[in-house]
């Protein structure tokens with residue numbers, strides 16, 4: 271099914287400035303898309319529109335054939351909980367909870383914690399965090415925190431993975447580790463990966479590249 | 491959601507304890523203050539109900555007005571009379587008219603437990619050089635002990651001995667001290683200018699109430715004789731089955747007769763207005779503690795919501811709904827309220843037992859208990875919990891609603907800048 275946009279336009283600020291202009295694109299299930307562009311070009315704005323966190327009345331976004339603007343609050347909540355995973359530049363972990371508890375947060379919302387705990391344990395092993403499961407975020411390095419955040423995004427085995435500069439605050443070694451984990455989910459689980467990045471090297475690894483200029487995209 | 495709320499609270503232990511203390515002190519203070527006030531109040535009311543009759547039937551007191559006597563002096567036709575010195579004072583006869591009719595009525599009334607006719611008169615007691623003016627009450631000794639609990643307070647002798655007649659009296663402890671008499675001694679009783687009559691002390695009572703303890707009781711006939719008013723009474727004191735119905739009963743009787751009929755609570759109406767003031771003070775002072783505690787929660791939660799914006803964003807992006815977020819923050823405030831209040835109530839309950847061991851002299855109204863009385867009745871605890879929890883809920887719902895209104899995209903945009 272995938273995600274489809276039709277004449278998507280987003281205007282922000284005062285005076286209203288169009289950030290995205292008439293964007294129509296289609297992302298297939300299992301795709302790996304990178305979004306690049308200089309700072310302020312609207313990469314994040316596009317990602318949040320595609321992922322249902324943001325919405326606009328000009329043009330439309332369809333996720334799995336459903337118009338986001340028509341979806342009820344419950345449907346949105348269900349989609350975000352079961353089908354979408356988010357990774358942000360700053361790894362937004364809840365400071366009061368341990369790594370494992372952070373990863374299990376989505377499961378706490380919808381139940382089935384014990385099954386998810388197994389998946390989480392496997393993820394911690396794969397991510398090289400086996401001995402850090404019960405640490406609080408402040409006792410983890412930035413790279414480790416971001417890996418925990420990725421585990422949290424993957425624990426519900428989502429169909430879509432939205433990553434906004436997930437390597438933005440990491441050194442090159444950690445960036446490589448993090449990107450590999452995301453790509454592996456795309457390869458193994460066939461999770462649709464939409465990756466916003468500054469790094470042209472990373473961008474080129476995607477199956478499809480979207481480059482934003484003046485609110486419109488060009489595919490190199 | 492609730493567990494997450496607890497995790498947030500546990501992570502901020504010092505703040506949590508401080509907020510909890512507000513409700514702890516508020517509810518403990520409410521329970522103790524109310525307990526002391528009401529404990530004393532119930533004791534007082536108990537005394538009023540038991541040491542005095544429930545309903546008093548008395549001769550109507552008629553005060554003279556400027557024109558009360560016009561008709562008697564000048565006939566009905568006189569339009570206007572001007573007095574040099576207008577009449578004033580009280581009509582002389584302060585006796586219950588036709589008591590026999592009352593006895594029959596009271597005998598038949600199922601609401602009445604007992605009644606006694608009485609005649610009170612101010613007399614001069616003397617014993618050697620010691621003198622004291624006091625009220626001597628003539629009563630039917632058997633009924634008197636059923637109408638009030640006076641019989642329970644007899645420390646020496648027997649109240650029932652009065653029934654034998656022959657100039658015997660039961661005397662209050664304070665009056666006894668003033669006169670320096672002991673049991674079976676004689677005191678002289680004189681009314682106005684008349685010749686003193688010797689009375690023998692056959693009982694001594696001590697109620698702890700100063701006013702009662704300065705009175706003396708004799709048999710009705712003896713007192714009527716001393717007063718030189720045979721067969722006259724000025725009051726019928728009545729005890730009812732249910733003291734709570736006193737004012738209703740009094741009202742129904744006053745429709746039937748000329749007499750002044752007063753229930754114990756009407757007689758002590760001034761005490762009730764004091765009670766109302768006490769209640770207002772109690773609720774206002776504790777209410778303000780609760781409001782301060784509420785503001786504490788309000789402020790801390792507001793700050794928490796601002797500090798946890800990123801958590802809110804990430805939770806929302808995982809599918810947590812507005813309701814979930816509201817609940818997470820509301821539960822924090824409410825949990826503090828519940829925990830603080832529960833601890834406060836428990837502490838207040840326990841501490842009230844300790845307070846009761848504190849010795850005090852006889853109270854300001856001369857009520858004789860030698861320790862504090864603290865009421866532990868359930869409604870006090872309920873009121874306290876209600877006050878605290880409404881304050882906690884009100885204080886939490888506003889910040890929680892603010893948290894619920896934040897959308898993930900707003901938070902992400904504003905925090906990435």
Ligand SMILES: Nc1ncnc2c1ncn2[C@@H]1O[C@H](COP(=O)(O)OP(=O)(O)OP(=O)(O)O)[C@@H](O)[C@H]1O
Pocket residue numbers: 282283284289307308309310311312313314315316903
């Ligand atoms: N709330 C807002 N009000 C007005 N303008 C906004 C608002 N949020 C973002 N913008 C503007 O929209 C444009 C696109 O922002 P966006 O965050 O999508 O850029 P980006 O490509 O992700 O940049 P970066 O690489 O720095 O993250 C920017 O010019 C930004 O200034």
Ligand SMILES: [Mg+2]
Pocket residue numbers: 313314315434
């Ligand atoms: Mg961005």
